[in-house]
Amino acid sequence: MVYNKTEKIIEKQQNRKTRILKAAREILEKGTNKDTSIKAIAKKAGIATGTFYLYFADKETLIDTVVKEIYVELLEIIKEERSKYSDIFDKLEASMEICIKTFMKEKHLAKILLEHFPEVNNALNCKFTDIENDLIRFTKDDLYELREQNLIPDQDIQVSATAFVGTFRQVILSWINSGEPVDYDRAYKTLIQYNLRGLGKQIK
Amino acid sequence: MVYNKTEKIIEKQQNRKTRILKAAREILEKGTNKDTSIKAIAKKAGIATGTFYLYFADKETLIDTVVKEIYVELLEIIKEERSKYSDIFDKLEASMEICIKTFMKEKHLAKILLEHFPEVNNALNCKFTDIENDLIRFTKDDLYELREQNLIPDQDIQVSATAFVGTFRQVILSWINSGEPVDYDRAYKTLIQYNLRGLGKQIK
C-alpha cells in the first residue's frame, strides 16, 4: 500500500531542501577553509549525511542548483533595473551599476559565482555555458542595437561583450580578495567609464 | 664517507628535473581528463612516483615552479616586445598583440596560466599575488605615465589596469574553450581597440 504525503510533510521536506541549499551557500561562500564536504553541509543544515541523498542525487547536482539559483537571482535583479531605462547606454550603465552594487553588498554571491563556478566551468566542463552566456548575451543584444543605430563603431560584438564581462570578473574579484578600493566612488566610475569608452560611446 | 657527484650525474639529474617539469606542463595543459596525479606526471616523465620526491618537496612546489616558469617566460616575451617602442600607447599595443599571439600560438601557456593558476589564486591563496600583479603592474606603470602626460583622462589606475587584464583573461579563455573567432583579425583588433578606448586614448 502506498501512503500519501500530508501537507505538513510536504512543507517540512521543502523546508529541508531549502535549508540544505542555504547551508550549501553559507559553506561555499567562505572559500578559505575549503571544507565543503557533504558532511559539513549536512551538519550545517541539521541533517544526517545520508539524508542529504534523499534530497539531491549527488554533490554535483547540489552545486549546480546553488549556482543556477544565484545566477537567476542576479539576472532578475539586472533585468528589473534595466527595465527602468529606454536608452541603451542607460540600460548598460544601469546593468553595470546594479551588478557592482549587488556583488559588493552580497559578497557571497560574487564569491560563489566568480570563484567556485569558474573552477567548474574552466575545466572545459561546459555544463554552465548557457547560464554564463546569459550575461554575455545580455550585453551582446545591447551592442547589436547600438551598432545598428551607429552609436558605437564597427567591432566584433562577441569579443566586446566578452571583454565587458571580463572587466567585471577581474575587478570585482580583486575587490573581494584584496580589499575594496579606498575611493569607492572613483573606482566604480572608472570601471563603468572604461567599458562605455571601450565600446566606443561618443561623449557628447 | 661522502661521495661527490660526477658531471655526468649532475647533468642527468638536471635533465630529469627538466623532464618532470615538461611532463607536468603537458599534463596540466589538457584540463579535460583531470588526472594530474603525481603518479601520472612521474609516468610521463619516465620515473617512479617515489623518485619525484627526490626532485620536488611536494606537488604544490611543482605546480608553483611550473606556473612561475611560464609567467617569467611570458613576461620576458612582453618585455622584449615593449622595448622596441618608445611611445607608451605603442608599448601597450605591442604588449597586447604579443600577449594574444603568444597565448594563441602556445595554448598550453594560456591553459595553465588562465585555468589552473586562477584556481589556486582564487581560493584566497595569495601565494602568487606577486607574480599575478606583475601583469597588472606593467600596465599600471604605463597608465601612470600616460596620465602624467595628460594623454588619458583622470581615472583609478588600479581599476583600469585590472579591467585591462580582465578583458584578456575572459576573451582568450573563451577562444580556447569555445573555439577561436571566425574573423581572427577583426576579433583581435576589437580587443585591442576596446582597451585603448577604455583607457581613454584620444583618436587623433
Next chain:
DNA sequence: TCATAAACTGAATGCTTATTCAGTTTATGA
C-alpha cells in the same frame, strides 16, 4: 674490485571524502 653512499623504485600507508545501506524512527490510514 669492493664497501658503501646515493639514487631509485613502486607497493603500502594514511587521509580525505562521496556515497551507500542496514538498522531505527516517524508517518499514514485502515
Next chain:
DNA sequence: TCATAAACTGAATAAGCATTCAGTTTATGA
C-alpha cells in the same frame, strides 16, 4: 491502535591520491 510505508541516521564502504619507506640498483673512489 497497529501494520507497514516512508523518511531518516551515521557508521561503514570505497575510491582517489599525495606521500613514505624498506628494499633494490647504480655510482663513487680507495
